[in-house]
Amino acid sequence: MNWLMAIVQTGLFVILAPLLTGWIKWCKCRLQNRRAPSLLQPYRDLWKLTHKQPVVAEQASWLFIITPYVIFSAMILAASTVPLIAVDLPTSASADVIVLVGFFALARFFQALAGLDIGTAFGGMGSSREMTISSLAEPAMLMAVFTLTMAASTTNLSFAIGFVLDQGIVLRPSFVFALFALILIAIAETGRIPVDNPATHLELTMIHEAMILEYSGRHLALIEWASEVKLMLYGVLIANIFFPWGIAQQFTWSALGDALLSIVAKLMLLALFLALSETLFAKMRLFRVQEYLSFAYLLGLLGLLSHIILEVSR
Amino acid sequence: MILALAYSAVMLSFLSGLLALSMRQRKMLSRLWQYILGKYPNVPQAWRQNLNDSLTEQLYPMRLQQLVFLLLGISGLLALLAGLSVLLAQNSITDQINIGLPWLHWHVRFDGLSGLFFAIIGIAVIAVSLYGPGYVKNNDEQQHPFAVLGLFSGLFVAGMLLVLLADDAFFFMIAWELMSVTSYFLVAFQHEHSANRRAAFLYLIMAEVGAIAIILGFGVLAGYSEDFSFTFTAMRAAQLSPTWATIAFLLALLGFGMKAGLVPIHVWLPEAHPVAPSHISALMSGVMLKVAVYGLIRFTYDLLGDVQWQWGLVVLVVGAVSSVLGVLYALMQHNLKRLLAYHSVENIGIIFIGLGLSLIFISNGHEHIGVVALIAALFHTLNHALFKSLLFLGAGSILQQTHETDIEHMGGLIRNMPKTSVLFLIGCMAISALPPLNGFVSEWLTFQAALQADVLESGVLRSLIPVSAAALTLAAALAAACFVKVYGTIFLGLPRSRHCAKAQEVEGKGMPAGMGLLAGLCFILGIFPGFVIHLLNNVSGQLLGKTLSNDAVAGWIWLAPVSMHQASYAAPFVLLAIVLAGGVSFWYLRRDPAMALRHAEPWDCGFGGLTPRMQYTSTAFSMPIRRIFAKVWHIEEKIDIEKQGAMDQQVTDIHYQLHVDDVSWLRIYPPIERTVNRTARVVGRIQTGNIRVYLADSFATLIFLLWVIS
Structure with missing residues (x-):
């Protein structure tokens, strides 16, 4: 039953991810006084891409071909470890939150390698920038995560969320810091404004798009889908760790239904905030990103220290 | 029996060294053979034919090299067997050899800790001896005589093995010096360049300064022991005052840290490792540094005994600084072997973070967490030996085929050297700590230990430990960036020089087999870490008298160092899921034959003709990082x-x-x-x-x- 639940939940993750992207686009369009595409547009794009013949550069190696599959499966694995609608997942035990960060690193490693494979200038540029940003974002992310895991004294996400639920509504200063740190990192890691712009192919500003410039057809579809899943993963992490209320603790139909509704509502709200901030702020220069990320790291560190100093009772 | 295995491993490596000396003695051996044939005419025909062939001028050098490496390989195999059997038997064997000073014979002790490092050396030596014959085949015998290389390689391996067997300070130092001095000759092997001679001399100076510190450390212990004896047994029994214990510890940290390559006493490492022949660099970086780690563990945990948390703090800080600075320096290198040498500094830093954590937890009375940290450190020691040897051997293959050491002149080798490229990729993934490979498991264990900082009393320690864990993350993330750079510039893209464009896959089976062995182990240890942790648990049981709780090591699927509720990792499931997800999407999306790939020219912005010069170079790749961390280097x-x-x-x-x-x-x-x-x-x-x-x-x-x- 638990394993079945884990598989269903992973499926939901993968299927709902494009919808979230559609919703963000819709919100952004409305906020910027443009006519919005349908919410289902990302699905149509994926469908179109999977039914096109992929074109691959002549000098591409086998690494270039397998990379989309590696990225996609790493993201599915990552999705399977994060509780979406129910806690107590067996998959969160087989891979805890540090492994989750490891999956992100695996996907990124291959993505950056594929960017270098063709030998164009854009690919290398994107890979270099992506690895720079991620090597600053990863420590900050783990700082935020450590705050949670030290408070819950477990790195298993299911148990950690269970711990937050059991505690009830307590205002923990450490969690406030960690929340803001995680939001900043989520924006950087999923390539949103102000760190990267997912909608641009302007050569000087591209990061993520520069790496995947040579991909087409089903390969591009897989990469796009994986980054949609990644965006949703960060959303769910923020929503379910810091505001877990509504998530199902028993596997009854009503509890699961409520959980689904609540996570959808939470994600819609988060996405609205993201759209709002993307409308309000402009993209930063590349060498401002370090300041942004060290601020995130500082927040994570403050969260950890306030947990250690203020909250550990002995 | 086990000890006999260990002794024969040492003897065989000696023998392989001595055998290499007969490289120039072909004529004499030939005459000897004729003499034997005259004396005993009924030698079987097959033997006769074979030996006659081997003694011809063309075949003799190759056959001898193979024989030398075969002996070295058998010695490695025996070392591995001896190490594993003492680990499984969970006992310690003592012995005395009647040589040495009249009042101090050589004391020998072979226990779990020595066994573990014996096994590590064994694996690396097996891989190197599979790889070696192919690598040295084309050496210029006049300029770089194989006799010298073979002799000192054999003595070097024997020295390392003897260090692990030593049970008194005198024997230990003799073996230690044997290891240091022979490796000096190996570093100076290609002595026609003045830079190499300089590197070797620097290495010798630092090795000797380190040795002096170690001797002084032993001296402090011996001064407190009964009847000023230099045996380790007497040193274990010695009751030191806390101040003198700290002095002894600091001397040992300086001495062993110099050999291991901690920042800032690492400077010999990036000079010496690149100039040695690649298979020797693999041994030096993969294994010799580990012998220094062994020395520190033996000195601190075993001889000193009562550890103090301040020591742990020092080790932790030094380890964290080494890991971050090591990888930052590595990022700026474009000489492949020098870059790998700096990564050794990083990985030694990670090992020391684990050791520091374990010292802190043990001295605060939380032995069960100290055990986790110690096991993490030992596991990373093993892992680093595997993937760093693999990467150095890969660097050797690349060097042999392209005659380039500068990665700025490489590129596109994935098409010319398919086998090497796959094996090197596995090494890169392992060292970047990516799941599901082995490097990830040991870093994961280190994180798990660090996250238990909550149990400590002292607020300073509680907040410093997570910060050091963050340093570890930074190091891991930067290492991934560095190896994307390395793999991307060497193997991907377009060739940047003619040598690279014309490079071919290495010939023969030996070289890929040596690398394949290490790559396979990287993979297997990543998927089934349970077996290794079981063995390491025995080491910790002997060393600390504490082991992990039963359920933590019972399963071969689950890895749960503290308890199932706190943290767990099941690598087989992860592998299964990744294969399943990747496989299904691969199969599903490619089922339509009409949708096969179409190859075309890449987009060149309409200007026509991509040239290799348009690609990002390794310097360009690391430029953003250079700008962000500019204060760390001296940049001109x-x-x-x-x-x-x-x-x-x-x-x-x-x-x-x-x-x-x-x-x-x-x-x-x-x-x-x-x-x-x-x-x-x-x-x-x-x-x-x-x-x-x-x-x-x-x-x-x-x-x-x-x-x-x-």
Whole structure:
């Protein structure tokens, strides 16, 4: 039953991810006084891409071909470890939150390698920038995560969320810091404004798009889908760790239904905030990103220290 | 029996060294063979044929090299067997060899800790001896005689094995010096370049300074032991005052840290490792540094015994600094082997983070967490030996096929060297700590130990430990960036030089087999870490008298060092899921034959013709990181623009120069050098060169000493 639940939940993750992207686009369009595409547009794009013949550069190696599959499966694995609608997942035990960060690193490693494979200038540029940003974002992310895991004294996400639920509504200063740190990192890691712009192919500003410039057809579809899943993963992490209320603790139909509704509502709200901030702020220069990320790291560190100093009772 | 295995491993490596000496003795051996044939005419025909062939001028060098490496390989195999059997038997075997000083025979002790490092050396030596024959085959015998290489390789391996067997300080130091001095000759092997001689000399100086510190450390222990004995048994029993224990510990940290390559005493490492032949670099970086780790563990946990948390703090901070600085320096390198050497500094830092955590937890009375940290450190020691040897062997293959050491001149090798590229990729993934490979498991364990910081009393420690864990994350993330750079510039893209464009896959089966063995182990240990942890648990049981709780090590699928509720990792499931998800999407999306790939030229912005010069170079790749962490290096950047024409509007030439240097060369060593020179000048004054003055000095000293004694 638990394993079945884990598989269903992973499926939901993968299927709902494009919808979230559609919703963000819709919100952004409305906020910027443009006519919005349908919410289902990302699905149509994926469908179109999977039914096109992929074109691959002549000098591409086998690494270039397998990379989309590696990225996609790493993201599915990552999705399977994060509780979406129910806690107590067996998959969160087989891979805890540090492994989750490891999956992100695996996907990124291959993505950056594929960017270098063709030998164009854009690919290398994107890979270099992506690895720079991620090597600053990863420590900050783990700082935020450590705050949670030290408070819950477990790195298993299911148990950690269970711990937050059991505690009830307590205002923990450490969690406030960690929340803001995680939001900043989520924006950087999923390539949103102000760190990267997912909608641009302007050569000087591209990061993520520069790496995947040579991909087409089903390969591009897989990469796009994986980054949609990644965006949703960060959303769910923020929503379910810091505001877990509504998530199902028993596997009854009503509890699961409520959980689904609540996570959808939470994600819609988060996405609205993201759209709002993307409308309000402009993209930063590349060498401002370090300041942004060290601020995130500082927040994570403050969260950890306030947990250690203020909250550990002995 | 187990000890016999260990002894024969040592003897065989000696023997392989001695055998290599007969490289120039073909004529004599040939005559000897004829003589034997004359004496015993009924030698079987097959043997006769075979040996006659081997003694011909063309075949003799190759056959001898194979034989030398075969002996070395068997020695490695025996070392592996001996190590594993003592680990499984969970006992310690003691013995005495009747050589050495009259009152101090060589004491031998073979226990779990030695067994683990025996096994590590064994694996690396097996891989190197599979790889070696193919690598040295094309050496120029006049310039780089194999006799020297083989002799010192054999002695080097024997020295490392003997260090692990030693049970008294005297024997330990002799073996240690055997290891250091033979490796000096190996570093100086290609001595025709002055840079190599300089590197070797630097290595020798630092090795000897380190050895002096170790001797002093042993001296402190011996001073407190019963009857000033130098046996480890007496040292274990010695009761040191906390201050002297700390002094002994700091001396040991300096001595062993110098060999292991901790920042800032790492400077010999990036100089010495690149200039040795690649299979020797693999042994030096993969294994010799581990012997230093062994020395520190033996000295601290076993001989000193009662550890203090301040030591743990020092080790933790030094480890964290080494790991971050090591990887940052590595990022700026474009000589492949030098880059790998800096990564050794990083990985030694990670091992020391684990050791520091375990010291802190143990001295605060939380042994069960200290065990986790110790096991993490030992596991990372094993892992680093595997993937760093693999990467150095890969670097050797690349060097042999392209004759390039600078990665800025490489590129596109994935098409020319398919086998090497796959094996090297596995090494890169393992060292970048990516799941599901082995490097990830040990870093995961280190994180798990660090996250238990909550249990400590001291607030400072509680907040420092997570910060050190963050340093570990930074190091891991930067390592991933660095190896994307390495793999991307060497194997991907377009070839940047003619050598690379014409490079071919290595010949023969030996070289890929040696690398394949290590790569396979990286993979297997990543998927089934349970077996190794079971073995490491035995080591910890012998060393600390504490092991992980039963359920933590019971399963071969689950890894749960503290308890299932706190943290768990199941690598087989992860592998299964990744294969399943990747496989299904692969199969599903490619089922339609009409949708096969179409190959076309890449987009070149409409200007026509991508050239290799348009690609990102390794310097360009690491430029953002260089700018962000600019304070860490000493950077000299110079751009010369030559202009021409009216108002200097036409740019004819642009020259770009970049030098990135290790800061410790500029900040730490010049003051030491100045002090040494000044002292030497002062001392030099009494050296007048006049024999009467010397005699007077000796007489005065004699009188003074007599006065002191009486």
